Structures are given as structure tokens and as C-alpha cells.
Amino acid sequence: MSNEEILVVDDEVQIRKLLGITLQSNGYKMSEAATAKEGLETAASSSPNMIILDLGLPDENGHSVLRKLREWYKNPIIILSIQTNEADIIAALDNGANDYMVKPFRTGELLARIRSVLRSSAREENIPVVKHGQLEFDFSSRTIKKNNEQLKLTATQYALLALLGKNEGKVLTHQYILREVWGNGYIDQSQYLRVFIAQLRKKIEDDANHPEYIITESGIGYRFVAKESAE
Amino acid sequence: MVCFASGVCFLFTPYVFGFEVVAFILLLTLSIIAMFFDILPVLLAALLSALIWDFFFLTPQFNFQVGTTEDKIMLSMYFIIVLVNAGLTYKIRKIEKEAREKEEKEQTLKLYNTLLNSLSHELRTPVSIIIAATDNLMTGSPQLSADDKVSLIHEISKASLRLNFEVENLLNMSRLESGFLKPKKDWCDIAELIYGVLRRSKEQLKAHVLIVHIEENLPLFKIDNGLMEQVLVNLINNAALYTVDGSLIEITAGSINNELVITIEDNGNGFPDDEASKVFDKFYRLKNSKAGGTGLGLSIVKGFVEAHAGKVKLKKSIFGGAKFIIEIPAESSSTIYAS
Numbered sequence: 075m076s077n078e079e080i081l082v083v084d085d086e087v088q089i090r091k092l093l094g095i096t097l098q099s100n101g102y103k104m105s106e107a108a109t110a111k112e113g114l115e116t117a118a119s120s121s122p123n124m125i126i127l128d129l130g131l132p133d134e135n136g137h138s139v140l141r142k143l144r145e146w147y148k149n150p151i152i153i154l155s156i157q158t159n160e161a162d163i164i165a166a167l168d169n170g171a172n173d174y175m176v177k178p179f180r181t182g183e184l185l186a187r188i189r190s191v192l193r194s195s196a197r198e199e200n201i202p203v204v205k206h207g208q209l210e211f212d213f214s215s216r217t218i219k220k221n222n223e224q225l226k227l228t229a230t231q232y233a234l235l236a237l238l239g240k241n242e243g244k245v246l247t248h249q250y251i252l253r254e255v256w257g258n259g260y261i262d263q264s265q266y267l268r269v270f271i272a273q274l275r276k277k278i279e280d281d282a283n284h285p286e287y288i289i290t291e292s293g294i295g296y297r298f299v300a301k302e303s304a305e
Numbered sequence: 306m307v308c309f310a311s312g313v314c315f316l317f318t319p320y321v322f323g324f325e326v327v328a329f330i331l332l333l334t335l336s337i338i339a340m341f342f343d344i345l346p347v348l349l350a351a352l353l354s355a356l357i358w359d360f361f362f363l364t365p366q367f368n369f370q371v372g373t374t375e376d377k378i379m380l381s382m383y384f385i386i387v388l389v390n391a392g393l394t395y396k397i398r399k400i401e402k403e404a405r406e407k408e409e410k411e412q413t414l415k416l417y418n419t420l421l422n423s424l425s426h427e428l429r430t431p432v433s434i435i436i437a438a439t440d441n442l443m444t445g446s447p448q449l450s451a452d453d454k455v456s457l458i459h460e461i462s463k464a465s466l467r468l469n470f471e472v473e474n475l476l477n478m479s480r481l482e483s484g485f486l487k488p489k490k491d492w493c494d495i496a497e498l499i500y501g502v503l504r505r506s507k508e509q510l511k512a513h514v515l516i517v518h519i520e521e522n523l524p525l526f527k528i529d530n531g532l533m534e535q536v537l538v539n540l541i542n543n544a545a546l547y548t549v550d551g552s553l554i555e556i557t558a559g560s561i562n563n564e565l566v567i568t569i570e571d572n573g574n575g576f577p578d579d580e581a582s583k584v585f586d587k588f589y590r591l592k593n594s595k596a597g598g599t600g601l602g603l604s605i606v607k608g609f610v611e612a613h614a615g616k617v618k619l620k621k622s623i624f625g626g627a628k629f630i631i632e633i634p635a636e637s638s639s640t641i642y643a644s
Contacts (some may be wrong), residue, residue: 120408160489160531178465178469190451238398264491264492265525268309268492268494268497268525269494269525269638271494271497272494272496272497283496283500283517284500284504290497290501292501292530292531292534293530293531294487
């Protein structure tokens, strides 16, 4: 196991303790901070590989801490939030958070997110061919294969699936996807996105009603995950 | 109203009755006004009617001057009676309002007590389990086998999930109660919504037989995804919780007259006829229902559906159990975009 350092910024001592046990038993080093001020100082002095940031800190609004961190901090940040307020989470993702977890969370899920964001930050950008489960993305020839058979995709379908595939493991907000695939004028046209996601699922999923590649993050966006068989 | 009454009187005055009768008709009009309006408009109407009476009916007519002493006394008496009348009606209405508020307060208190009773049971049970189980694990008694430890941990896990579910319901209820709940509507793929809920409730549904029927080419509907998710979670969990293992749960979705219609039915025992009308009431629980549940689930369903200007109905299923029908008027995408 790598010995990556993760900074946990959360005012609840029990959460820090629990995360400490969880992270250390999975081979990570953990540093901790109870306030925004302490968190910003520790981040600057020890430059951790990743930060887990609680949005509800006592001394400063989490969104403003996130913005301050993002002025210089390039490594992944995962947001912890008790609010199931989707707008709050979307705002954090727009402000540069890589992913989010809503309390109460399952530790297994948190560890999967941590692995995923660390992996994607280490990933090289310019690999032309990537395999995720039964899917093979060839970005140079703009083709995608399932079980070695080329999928028949329209230009928009390809653009959407390629965007999801390039961001494997990462949650992409509806607005982000609409802007990237359809353009700035379309960020309110979420019906396009719903319809195209349904079309893609019919093509790539074994059962479109029980998707395993394109996962819905209710009210937030979509997440493309590589099926376990690929790992 | 004063002008209208005066107008009518003015037409009849010379022929039918004198100015004294007019005063009584105006008084009657004002009494009626006092019953329906606040104190200020009533006082204004009183002043207006006094002036009109003086101007149009008292001799000399069409003049604010008052001729005889008798008429002067009459005018001031008229004005005083009108004021007393307005004041009294206002007072009665104030007392009525206070009584109503008091009654409402008592109702709320009663509701609050019911809430406390059912909540303290529903929240304390899982908390007790967690405390007892962790105590057991911490004392490290040698009699505790490895199997015992595993099952204690399972109980803690189950209790905390139950606690979480109740807290979620409570938070949703307070969202409803706050009165600020406004659905955030966005395009929703109904199949995605239903299968997503079924995936989330997989654990609760594993002993049940599921049938899902979604109308072919069902358009997208503009609804609040999060709220509707909670509606379906509560109805499906209810069906799973209150029917025996192996029972059937059928979920359908379709579009009827531009409304989104979702039904959830089971072949359990259903609801007794005499209690069916109360199931959506807050904190209402069936007389013989088993433990688990605060009686909040169905009232949240009703609240969230009504926030969409929709309706939820409880019918008898042809399978013998309960059938919930949700009807939501919503904008739909009649065209399917393909390019």
C-alpha cells in the first residue's frame, strides 16, 4: 500500500477518530484539523495528497475554505456534508471539489471514492485507448467497443460517453455535462441529457434498468464506473 | 355598499318612506359591513354613511348644514350608534379569534404529545440496542463467542440504519411543516427513478416478489426527483414492511391525460375499511400494526405529492392488499429527441 497522506478537516472529534481508524487501517497516513483556520495551515505546511473537508465548520463557511484551498492546492478534495441539499453539493463540485460524501456515509463507499480520486489524479492524460470492464475507449479513432464489437454511436452519443469514460469514477454534474457536450446555451436543457443517457444505457449496459456503468447521482449528475471485473 | 344602499333609498324616499327609515337601512348596512370587515374600513363606512345621510336626506337636502336641533341630535345619535355597533362587532370577532387560536394551540399540543410518545419509542429502541450491544462488546466477557460478537455487530448496524431512516423521516416532516417546501422541478426519467429506488431498497425487498411495469415510451416528466424518490421509498418500504415474506409488490408507471400516474400495490392484508381514510394523517398508525414506524411515512408521501399539486389515493388491490395511486399533473416531454 502506498503511504499517501490524507488531511481530514472536521470539527467533530468522533468523525476524525473514526476516519483515522478507517484510513490508517487501509494504509493511509492521516493528519487532522478541527477548524477551517487549522485546516488551511496544515494543508499549507504539509501539502497532503488529499483533503477530506467538512462543509459545516464552526469558524468559516466550507465553500469559502474550498475556494481558498483551490487557489493553490491541486490535489483531490472530497467534501463531507450533512446536508442532503443538492444545490450545496453542486456548488462545491463547481468550486473544485473532486467528489462528495453525505453523512451518514458507509466507510466502504468513502474508501472507494478515495481510491478513485487518487487514481484519477495520478492518471496520465493522453492515453489514446482505455479499457473499462467490457468497454474499450479509443479516443484517437473516436470509437468505443463493447466486447470487442464497435458500438454504433451518433456524434453526440460518442461525445457524451467519451466524456463520462475520461472521467471514470468521478461524479459529473448535469450542468457540466450539458456544457461540455452540447455547449453553453444548453445548460438548462436537461431533457436532452436524460434521453441520451437512456439511449447509451440501452447500448452499453447488460440491463438498462439496472445500470452498472452509468450510475445516477440523484439530483446531482452521473458517475461512470468501471465494472469490478476490469480491476 | 353604503353608496349603493343610499342610492336605493334615495330613489324611494319621496314616495315610500322618510329620512328616519333611511337611517335604519344605513345602520343595517353598516352592521353587515362590520361583520365582514376590519375596524378601519367600518369606521370609514360609518363616516361616509353619516355624511351621505346628512347631505342627501336631512333637510335642507344637498347641503351639509343641519336644520333643526332635533335633526342635529338625530345625526349625532346616528353617528354614535354606528360607532358603538362597529366597536362591539370588532370586539366579538377578536374574542372569537382568540378562542380559535387557543383551540389550535391545544390541538398542536395534543399532536406534539402523540409525536413524543411514538418518537420516543421509535428512537429509543435502536439507541438502546446500540448502547447495550456496544456495552457487551466492550466488557469483553470471555463467555462471548466470536459468533456472538458478529451478531452483536449486526444488531448495531441494523439499529443504526433504522435510526437513520427515522431521522430522515423526521427531517422531511420538518421540511414539510416549515411551509417553505418548494419542489425543484427538473426533467426526470421515470424508469430511472423507480429502478433507482428499488436498488436503494434492495435489502428490504429481498424476500419479496417484484413486478415492475413501466409504460413503453413514457415521456420525461418535470418533477422534483428527490421528493418523488422519498415518496416511492416510503410506499415501497411500507409494502415490504407490512406484508409477509414472499408477498407480491407491483409497481406501475404510465401517463394518463397528461398526468404521471404511479401505482404501488401488494397482496398483503391491505387496510381495514374503517381506517383507510386516516392512513395519511400525521402519526396515525393502524390499530394492530406491528412495531417499526412512527406514522410519519404516509403523511410525508401525501405532503410531497401535494407539493406537486398531485393526489395520492388508497384503494383495494385486485390482489387483495393495498393499492396506492399517485397522480401528478406535470409537464412532459412529448417528443423524444434523437439525433
